[in-house]
Amino acid sequence: MPALYALGLTLAITAPLLAPGYLLLRDAVSTPRSYLSDAALGLSEAAPRALPQDFFLAVFSPVIDGGVLVKALLILGLWLAGWGAARLAASVVNAGLGGQLVATTVAVWNPYVAERLLQGHWSLLVGYGCLPWVAASALRLRLPHLVFWIALAGLTPTGLLLAAVVALVCCRTWRSVWVVLAASAAAALPWLVATVVARSVLPVASAGVPAFSARAEPGLGTLGSLAGLGGIWNGSAIPVSRTTLWAVVGTVALLVVVAFGARRAWSTTATRPLLVLAVASVVVPALLATGAGSTFLDWLIRTSPGTGVLRDGQKWVALAMPGYALAGAAAVEVLRRWLPMAFAAAGCCVVVLAGLPDLAWGVGGQLRSVQYPAGWYSVAAQINSDPRPVAVLPPDVIREFPWVGPAPVLDPLPRWVSADVLATGDLVIGGRTVPGEGVRARRVQELLLRGADAHQLAAAGVGWVVVEGTAPTLPLPITYRDKDIALYRIGGTTPAASERGLLIAAHLVWLGMVIGGLGAMAWQRRRGARLSQSP
Known part of the structure; x- marks a missing residue:
């Protein structure tokens, strides 16, 4: 049931993408076919921000149209977020069906998802969807599962870092810590090797930090916007409802549900690290958005260019999602003192959904499929x-x-x-x-x-x-x-890069982790089913 509910919410958001065409919106770019170009391997002047996603698309778009592949991965990421939140709530706070549905709603239906969709960060949302699964695997010491989810989140560097942080705060043994560190390092090889080989991350005169700082939404201030899982730097990449004082209503609605269950969730020891992480992931970006915080971050990025990934501070609010989902699930248990469970769960879900009404149908129709003009096909072919x-x-x-x-x-x-x-x-x-x-x-x-x-x-x-x-x-x-x-x-040319083999090998390590981890999970599941059926 939670998996179907999560899929229903996901399709309510992404339905316009089911039409033929391609996702083209701000940073989201899908094309019929991608290639293993130097840029796709990170051998370019630009910092390797889109690795290994560009490699993945280059490998699989000859088999599956690139537009279909990107849209399928985006839908998969949101579905995993909702389903994973329900599984996490069931295993950590022993939530019943009602609590699991609330956890699903909190994970899928929030400003973070809306704003990152409108910014075009589809691969980041795949990493976002892995976070509850990472937390559950770390808490239950399911190490093969943990390796798979970390690798899948590593479709983008930010996703990998988010998954590694969640995994580390949930680790209960030193063995788990070492597994997380080793898996994270291996999954990071594509962009780590590209950074070293291409020397693409060099000192800059200005990191542009103020332009990417978290932004205050109407009536909330920066801290309130972040606490409500909003506040992206781009004021154009937000739902219409977040441009009015309805942003206050939506934020209060979400935080009331979370606050109702926070104390109950805190009573479970395994939940505490995720609740602390949720608070930190709101407070730290808010501090970095201040004048002093921006100055410090600008200095850090200029002196240590590899830290440029920290520039977009609001994206780290994703770390609050597992804790928020657990608190939302626990809210149902608290409300059962006064209401039947079905009414308590339905009330929490409706409050969260109503707080962001225009997330439905492609964030109010802004997310849709697009067709390329015929000339683009001709130019690409030549x-x-x-x-x-x-x-x-x-x-x-x-x-x-x-x-x-x-x-x-x-x-x-x-x-x-x-x-x-x-x-x-x-x-x-x-x-x-x-x-x-x-x-x-x-x-x-x-x-x-x-x-x-x-x-x-x-x-x-x-x-x-x-x-x-x-x-x-x-x-x-x-x-x-x-x-x-x-x-x-024109007819000019430049010598081909000589490090392609090394970069391909680094990407194959990551891809092997994804495929091998998925295979190990399937084998364990099948083995467990056989053992349960044996006399």
Whole structure:
């Protein structure tokens, strides 16, 4: 029953994605096919933020359309969050069916899920969905399960770090601690090796911390927004209800349910680490959003560039979800003093759901499937037939396409071609430019903007130039043009990276953990079933 309820909530949110098409919304970019390009392996100037998800898509998109694959993983992540929260509540606080349904509702139906969907962080939500399973596996000392869930959460670096923190606070033995550390290190190999080999994480002049700090929502302040699992830095990536004083109503509704069960949940020793973690995951990002906190974090990232993953402080609020879910489940037991269990559970679920009414149907219709224009298929096919480095105009990595909708999206081209697409990684947030790591791409873009000819661009190692959207024709050899996209053949090239084998090996370690862990879990389950049936 909890698994079906979790699936129902998930489909109530993601139903628009069941239509044919691709997920294209801010950071979420899916394409028909991905390739094992240097960028997909982390061999580029940009920090390896999308590893090993890009490797995973490159390996499996030849078998399953990339758009279907991304949408299926997103749905899987939300479903796992709800189902896992119910399982965790059943095993830790001995919650009945009513408590499990409340835990599911708290885990799936909250501002964190809404805001990360609108920001396009689908792979982060896969990691988010693994957190209750990680907690349950660590508390029950099921080490093969723990390895699998940590590896699956490691589809993105942030997901891996979230899972490792949850696992460590739940560990009961030193053996478990060492298993968590070893599994986390192995799952991190794709982006750790890429960082060392490509030297992509270098000191920066400005980390842009204030632009990514947690944001106060109407009537709540920063601390209140974070306590309600909201407060993402991007004020455009929020449900409409969170832009009004209804944000206060929704936050109070969620916190009342959590508060009702917090004391009851605290009475269970195994729950306490997760409740403490929930408080810390709200308070610490709130402190880092202050002037002093931002100054400290900016200094830390500039002096230790590998800590740049800490810049988006609100995403760490995900660590509160397992504790919130357990407290929500325990609230049903508290309310049973005055109400029948069914009424108590239904009341808690309705309160949480009503607090964020526009999470339904793709967060009020903002999340939907999109179709690529025909020209994009033609351009991608020509580049893939001769994969030379690609320069792109306009220079920003964020695009606004009329066929996508009003929200911006990352340039899809780097994930659709096997060639190296030169991108600066610069972001403009609130009129302020946060510089990226693409030094070579910046030089090439300066050449393009100055009107360099084909010989100058070829000497700089440019093989193709793509102009996305309507723009004047460039004085370069053109091979394709329509109202959506244009392609120019330049002919330059650069030497292939020599470390591809090492990066592929690092990714195969991670993939082996996922497949091997899943196989070990299936074998244990089958063995347990046989033993239970034996006389």
